[in-house]
Amino acid sequence: MKKLINNPTNVVDEMIEGYVKAFPQYVKQLPENKRSLVTAKETRQGKVGVLIGGGSGHEPAFMGYVGDGMADGVAVGNIFASPPPDPIVEATRAIDKGAGVVYVYGNYAGDVMNFGMAAELADLEYGTSVGMVLVTDDVASAPKEESHKRRGIAGEFFVTKAAGAAADKGYDLEEVVRVAKKANDYTRTMGVGLTPCSLPQTGKPSFELEENEMEIGLGHHGEPGIEKGELQQADQVADRLVADILADMPLHAGDKVAVLVNGLGSTTRMELYIMFRRVEQILSKKGIEIHRSYVGDYSTSLEMGGCSVSLLKLDDELTEFIDHPADCPMYVQR
Amino acid sequence: MKKLINNPTNVVDEMIEGYVKAFPQYVKQLPENKRSLVTAKETRQGKVGVLIGGGSGHEPAFMGYVGDGMADGVAVGNIFASPPPDPIVEATRAIDKGAGVVYVYGNYAGDVMNFGMAAELADLEYGTSVGMVLVTDDVASAPKEESHKRRGIAGEFFVTKAAGAAADKGYDLEEVVRVAKKANDYTRTMGVGLTPCSLPQTGKPSFELEENEMEIGLGHHGEPGIEKGELQQADQVADRLVADILADMPLHAGDKVAVLVNGLGSTTRMELYIMFRRVEQILSKKGIEIHRSYVGDYSTSLEMGGCSVSLLKLDDELTEFIDHPADCPMYVQR
Numbered sequence: 001m002k003k004l005i006n007n008p009t010n011v012v013d014e015m016i017e018g019y020v021k022a023f024p025q026y027v028k029q030l031p032e033n034k035r036s037l038v039t040a041k042e043t044r045q046g047k048v049g050v051l052i053g054g055g056s057g058h059e060p061a062f063m064g065y066v067g068d069g070m071a072d073g074v075a076v077g078n079i080f081a082s083p084p085p086d087p088i089v090e091a092t093r094a095i096d097k098g099a100g101v102v103y104v105y106g107n108y109a110g111d112v113m114n115f116g117m118a119a120e121l122a123d124l125e126y127g128t129s130v131g132m133v134l135v136t137d138d139v140a141s142a143p144k145e146e147s148h149k150r151r152g153i154a155g156e157f158f159v160t161k162a163a164g165a166a167a168d169k170g171y172d173l174e175e176v177v178r179v180a181k182k183a184n185d186y187t188r189t190m191g192v193g194l195t196p197c198s199l200p201q202t203g204k205p206s207f208e209l210e211e212n213e214m215e216i217g218l219g220h221h222g223e224p225g226i227e228k229g230e231l232q233q234a235d236q237v238a239d240r241l242v243a244d245i246l247a248d249m250p251l252h253a254g255d256k257v258a259v260l261v262n263g264l265g266s267t268t269r270m271e272l273y274i275m276f277r278r279v280e281q282i283l284s285k286k287g288i289e290i291h292r293s294y295v296g297d298y299s300t301s302l303e304m305g306g307c308s309v310s311l312l313k314l315d316d317e318l319t320e321f322i323d324h325p326a327d328c329p330m331y332v333q334r
Numbered sequence: 335m336k337k338l339i340n341n342p343t344n345v346v347d348e349m350i351e352g353y354v355k356a357f358p359q360y361v362k363q364l365p366e367n368k369r370s371l372v373t374a375k376e377t378r379q380g381k382v383g384v385l386i387g388g389g390s391g392h393e394p395a396f397m398g399y400v401g402d403g404m405a406d407g408v409a410v411g412n413i414f415a416s417p418p419p420d421p422i423v424e425a426t427r428a429i430d431k432g433a434g435v436v437y438v439y440g441n442y443a444g445d446v447m448n449f450g451m452a453a454e455l456a457d458l459e460y461g462t463s464v465g466m467v468l469v470t471d472d473v474a475s476a477p478k479e480e481s482h483k484r485r486g487i488a489g490e491f492f493v494t495k496a497a498g499a500a501a502d503k504g505y506d507l508e509e510v511v512r513v514a515k516k517a518n519d520y521t522r523t524m525g526v527g528l529t530p531c532s533l534p535q536t537g538k539p540s541f542e543l544e545e546n547e548m549e550i551g552l553g554h555h556g557e558p559g560i561e562k563g564e565l566q567q568a569d570q571v572a573d574r575l576v577a578d579i580l581a582d583m584p585l586h587a588g589d590k591v592a593v594l595v596n597g598l599g600s601t602t603r604m605e606l607y608i609m610f611r612r613v614e615q616i617l618s619k620k621g622i623e624i625h626r627s628y629v630g631d632y633s634t635s636l637e638m639g640g641c642s643v644s645l646l647k648l649d650d651e652l653t654e655f656i657d658h659p660a661d662c663p664m665y666v667q668r
Binding site: 002003004005006007011014015016017018019021022023056057059060064192194195211212214231233234235237259261265266267268269270271272273274275276277278280293295296297300302303305306307327330332333334 | 336337338339340341345348349350351352353355356357390391393394398526528529545546548565567568569571593595599600601602603604605606607608609610611612614627629630631634636637639640641661664666667668
């Protein structure tokens with residue numbers, strides 16, 4: 001598979017270099033660790049820091065979400081691989097303004113281990129209090145009774161948004177953690193994969209799907225989904241994704257949600273809008289109000305084909321956080 | 335090629351329907367013509383209207399750029415086909431606040447004919463004064479001495495931004511036209527194609543490229559470029575694109591530019607940041623200052639693979655327009 005890259009071993013470092021050069025008013029690399037990026041703006045003392053991160057290949061996640069009202073720092077791993085503790089600890093130290101730091105990250109073994117170790121190290125070495133928020137929005141990745149085993153995918157955007165808004169509003173560490181966990185508890189995502197991506201090092205497809213096949217629940221790194229079958233029309237696919245979400249998190253007439261239709265990489269915005277059209281029809285028919293919509297590439301899997309639908313159930317508190325302004329290179333909300 | 339669509343003949347209407355449902359606070363369809371979208375916000379009397387449009391398949395262009403500080407309306411054509419005069423006239427009528435309307439559109443035979451006819455009809459039927467701004471940023475599409483024959487591609491974003499800002503600042507029709515034409519005169523784009531897209535109706539690739547081949551100067555609808563050759567590394571490709579731009583529009587130490595690295599559809603942001611990295615190195619070495627950077631999918635060709643680099647040379651006046659805030663579904667600038 002063709003890629004506009006130089007030496008495949010340098011893609012992550014060159015990507016970061018390009019990103020920081022493109023948006024110097026937003027982000028800077030730490031001199032101690034080039035995989036640690038923090039906001040370039042002055043953060044006020046006493047504000048809780050929000051730290052995100054994970055493997056590369058999901059751009060604009062995660063580094064695109066460092067900015068006002070969102071995250072203060074990010075630790076960047078290799079492609080589809082967790083960052084080690086070092087860049088996490090360095091970023092933690094840089095964004096600790098005396099009120100502690102909240103880690104928001106997806107539920108993957110490597111991330112759980114490395115963010116966990118980093119939290120211990122940050123406490124031991126710098127006395128920083130760290131709150132942990134694990135994102136587990138992927139309905140397809142484990143049954144409801146084992147929802148703590150679920151992976152984190154596109155819904156992490158909502159959790160980051162809630163944590164960033166709460167921190168920006170001056171909430172303390174415990175409260176930012178509470179709000180972010182609530183956003184995770186109220187978020188569900190279901191995805192569908194159509195075509196594989198390839199890692200720059202190998203150039204080989206990450207999984208196989210037949211020419212007219214799709215896979216429901218396919219993971220963001222090509223983890224097996226729950227059902228392979230013939231590619232269906234957009235309306236049928238949307239019906240299936242929303243049905244699985246609602247079976248897991250029932251919504252009723254009068255409920256209010258935020259909707260994210262997320263592209264996995266090579267899926268056109270035309271297709272995403274067509275998918276959104278059906279999602280809106282389903283929700284509207286049930287009397288569920290869409291408070292805010294997000295349609296585009298928010299968390300990709302390199303050039304994978306497909307999309308996901310995330311619903312965040314909103315109460316008054318979460319609505320306030322979702323409506324809070326944000327200003328990042330990859331997401332601006334006035 | 336797999337797509338998340340329903341009946342291929344309905345893709346454009348379903349896409350528009352989804353788009354308007356996703357962003358009702360920004361855009362609305364006109365009851366007179368469902369291919370005419372206008373801003374959902376109240377526009378003040380006496381403000382010059384800015385109208386954009388063209389074929390579908392370039393999303394988020396063009397409809398994603400209707401909003402505060404950008405365009406007031408858009409006419410949406412079929413995939414890769416100009417909208418007919420009707421939706422253009424209807425949108426013109428809706429956004430005319432007594433100060434006339436400026437059309438910003440790419441230099442393609444169909445668009446030239448249809449926007450031209452629409453301008454005459456709007457004048458005849460409603461007495462609306464229309465100013466015309468043809469975008470001709472694609473260096474590869476005609477030699478310098480025939481630059482008026484060049485096609486409009488991703489640089490149209492800069493021209494729309496300038497026109498939208500000037501209109502928002504209260505400039506009159508003649509002045510908005512002058513500013514937008516100046517932005518076009520100061521913009522150059524060079525692109526590279528790696529992989530084809532396919533039209534929903536046919537499902538067939540729009541052109542052929544060998545597995546290790548790229549095409550410099552490939553058009554946004556698959557129009558032949560100026561050179562096919564072996565896929566090179568990102569740095570070499572960036573060197574070539576920028577060299578061709580600078581040969582056409584010389585820049586010198588101390589000059590200031592805005593840079594847009596635009597993805598054509600399936601190219602990852604990782605690759606776009608790597609491309610930007612090199613563009614920044616080249617400009618920085620020459621002492622050219624990058625005032626503002628844009629990296630992402632601003633004008634696509636369905637799921638085509640590849641990217642383009644646009645440079646807008648900035649003087650004080652254009653800097654002011656580029657820095658002007660904007661608030662559209664697909665582009666927000668604080």
